[in-house]
Each structure stands twice: as C-alpha cells, then as structure tokens.
Amino acid sequence: MDVNPVSSSTATATSAADAAASKVGLDYDTFLTLLVQQMKNQDPTEPMDATEQIAQLATFSQVEQTIKTNKNLEMLLQSSNLTQAGSIIGRTLTSHDGEVSGIVQEVTVSANGLVATLDTGDELAVTNGVTIK
Structure with missing residues (x-):
C-alpha cells in the first residue's frame, strides 16, 4: 500500500473535513485505526516521518473540534431564532x-x-x- 504524504495542513484539514462530513461514523478512533494501518503498511525503505504523523493527528483533532463547534453554533442559532420568533x-x-x-x-x-x-x-x-x- 503506497500512501502519499500530504504536504499542506490546509489540504489535510479540507480532506479530513470532507471525509468527516460525508461519513457520520468517522470519529477519532477510526482515524487512529487508519493511522496504525498506514504505519503497518508503509514502505520500509521510505518510512513516514514521525513529525508528519503527529501533524496528521493534530489536524484531525482540530477538524473534529471544529465540527463539534459548528453543531453547537447551529443549535445556538436555532434557539435564538425561536426566541426571536416568539417575541414578535x-x-x-x-x-x-x-x-x-x-x-x-x-x-x-x-x-x-x-x-x-x-x-x-x-x-x-x-x-x-x-x-x-
């Protein structure tokens, strides 16, 4: 299995956000499982850099927190709209x-x-x- 490293954290965040948005079941544990499989199946002559692995983990964590924040903001906005609706x-x-x-x-x-x-x-x-x- 050949895995190409992502050179940009923005590209990683975008692809991770797209994957998280399209697959409801994708979570932190799934990402860790994929990361372990990637490490097991990497080319031994060109191993993945540990810094890159940590960067991917941190990026996924940021994406996960952003998704949670967006859900909370949507609930807050809906509550605000309902309050405004009742007041008029x-x-x-x-x-x-x-x-x-x-x-x-x-x-x-x-x-x-x-x-x-x-x-x-x-x-x-x-x-x-x-x-x-």
Whole structure:
C-alpha cells in the first residue's frame, strides 16, 4: 500500500473535513485505526516521518473540534431564532417599503430566517428594513 504524504495542513484539514462530513461514523478512533494501518503498511525503505504523523493527528483533532463547534453554533442559532420568533407574535410588522403591514399571527422558522404570517394573510420575511412595533 503506497500512501502519499500530504504536504499542506490546509489540504489535510479540507480532506479530513470532507471525509468527516460525508461519513457520520468517522470519529477519532477510526482515524487512529487508519493511522496504525498506514504505519503497518508503509514502505520500509521510505518510512513516514514521525513529525508528519503527529501533524496528521493534530489536524484531525482540530477538524473534529471544529465540527463539534459548528453543531453547537447551529443549535445556538436555532434557539435564538425561536426566541426571536416568539417575541414578535402579536406585534405589528411593516415592510421596508411600507406596502405590507399587519399584526403577526404566526412565525415560521426556516434555514433562510423567519417568515411572519400577518393578520392580513400576507407573509413577510423578517429581514433588514422590516419595522417591528
């Protein structure tokens, strides 16, 4: 088995992030298993440098922590959106151009943000320029 070393930590981080994102089951233990197999099957005439092995391990650890941080940030953002959605129900929203206005009856939370359904039946995205009274 011939394994080419990665010369850039950015390339390693990108490929590790792509692998982690595409395979939910990939974790730290899997990486260690792969690293051990790589060491067992390396060419004895051109062994992998120990510094490179440590760099790969550190990079994978950073990627794993980044994935965990992103998940926590997504949960925090979702919680913030739900709090904001609850706080505008019953209040008057007016679009930035003043053409759409009404009292918020319900709010839908989506990946693109909040969409308020007004008492007039209109839907208004809660974005920059929308006035809340």
